[in-house]
Amino acid sequence: MKFFEDLRIGERRELGTHTFTAESIKAFARRYDPQLFHTDEEAAARSHFGGLCASGWQTGAVSMRLIALGNQRDIEALRASGQDVPDIGPSPGVRDLRWFKPVYAGDTISYALEIKDLRDAGPPGYGLVVSETTGTNQAGELVYSAQGAVFVERKRNRKG
Amino acid sequence: MTKLFWEDFAVGQVNEYGRQLVSAEDIKAFAAEFDPQPMHLDEEAARATLVGGLCASGWHTCAIMMRIIADGFVLNSSSMGAPGVEEIRWLAPVRPGDVLRVRVTVLDKKASQSRPLLGFVGLFFEVLNEIGTCVMTSRTNMMFARRTSAPAGASV
Numbered sequence: 001m002k003f004f005e006d007l008r009i010g011e012r013r014e015l016g017t018h019t020f021t022a023e024s025i026k027a028f029a030r031r032y033d034p035q036l037f038h039t040d041e042e043a044a045a046r047s048h049f050g051g052l053c054a055s056g057w058q059t060g061a062v063s064m065r066l067i068a069l070g071n072q073r074d075i076e077a078l079r080a081s082g083q084d085v086p087d088i089g090p091s092p093g094v095r096d097l098r099w100f101k102p103v104y105a106g107d108t109i110s111y112a113l114e115i116k117d118l119r120d121a122g123p124p125g126y127g128l129v130v131s132e133t134t135g136t137n138q139a140g141e142l143v144y145s146a147q148g149a150v151f152v153e154r155k156r157n158r159k160g
Numbered sequence: 161m162t163k164l165f166w167e168d169f170a171v172g173q174v175n176e177y178g179r180q181l182v183s184a185e186d187i188k189a190f191a192a193e194f195d196p197q198p199m200h201l202d203e204e205a206a207r208a209t210l211v212g213g214l215c216a217s218g219w220h221t222c223a224i225m226m227r228i229i230a231d232g233f234v235l236n237s238s239s240m241g242a243p244g245v246e247e248i249r250w251l252a253p254v255r256p257g258d259v260l261r262v263r264v265t266v267l268d269k270k271a272s273q274s275r276p277l278l279g280f281v282g283l284f285f286e287v288l289n290e291i292g293t294c295v296m297t298s299r300t301n302m303m304f305a306r307r308t309s310a311p312a313g314a315s316v
Contacts, residue, residue, distance in 0.1 A: 028223075031223075031227070032223035032224070032226050032227045032230075033223070033226045033227065033230060034227075034230055034235065035230065035234065035235065035239060035241070037241070048240055049241075055226070056241070056242065056244075057219065057222050057223050057226050060219055060222070061193075061194040061195070061217075061219040061220075061222075061223065062194065064194055064195045064217065064219050065193065065194045065195065065196070068195055068196050068197050069196065071197075072196065087209070087210070088197070089209070089210040089211075090199065090210060090211055090215075090218075090250065090253075091218055091250060092249065092250060093218075093247065093248050093249040093250050094218075094245070094247070094248045095246065095247050095248075096244070096246065096247075097244050097245040097246075097248065098243065098244040099241075099242070099243060099244055100243075123210060126210075151210070
């Protein structure tokens, strides 16, 4: 992540991939979403999903992990080259979160993020970055998308 | 308790579920796995951020909300999941020691045109802390099997 002024609408970044193992699906679900189609292979096979699949909240949480790790890499690169590092603030929320298809055990999801809007909103010294995150499975099918938002520090916040 | 089907949700109905304590350890463990940012990982580093202290990842609050409603009514229903969420708003930070509960309002109901065995229920969720501050709201359409479609003893 760069300072707010350096971001452009249409900028896209590949966030990396994540493989959803049966173990990780069941571990997340036992804790947060213990519906049988997320916790039990046999019950899942009999359900309308036809097989064990991840809680949609896990699919979303993994997107956050990859976004945060990407931001960390940017910050380390800026620091390494002796540049100022923007503060990345909290998020006011998410819109139009869609789970288009189940994420089944063994699926590998490729996540990407594209900046959709840059708004004058938020606390002084910050701007609001609106972006779309997508997840695509190994067959090339879109399984997830969401419109996220986050407050990012402006460069001029550092001056004077 | 009788299992809830699509027919059992009444527009305007309001219910409250759960009391879930959120500890600093919970916040940091979730963040280490899913949202490794200073405001969610470390008390000291969090003090220097906009939120001014350790707080839960918004995705963690979503997951806690899911668990509360799962135990509250979803596990005892014909839930078939949800195709998405229209809106999630993170309104206030969730701090260590907060005790969360969820208020659920039934906004509307719609039979599925293409799939006669199920229907949609529009739900509004408010996540409240122990002093009644709303920390998060969310709006979604959940899918439930219809009672008329369920053969005796069937489960979804």
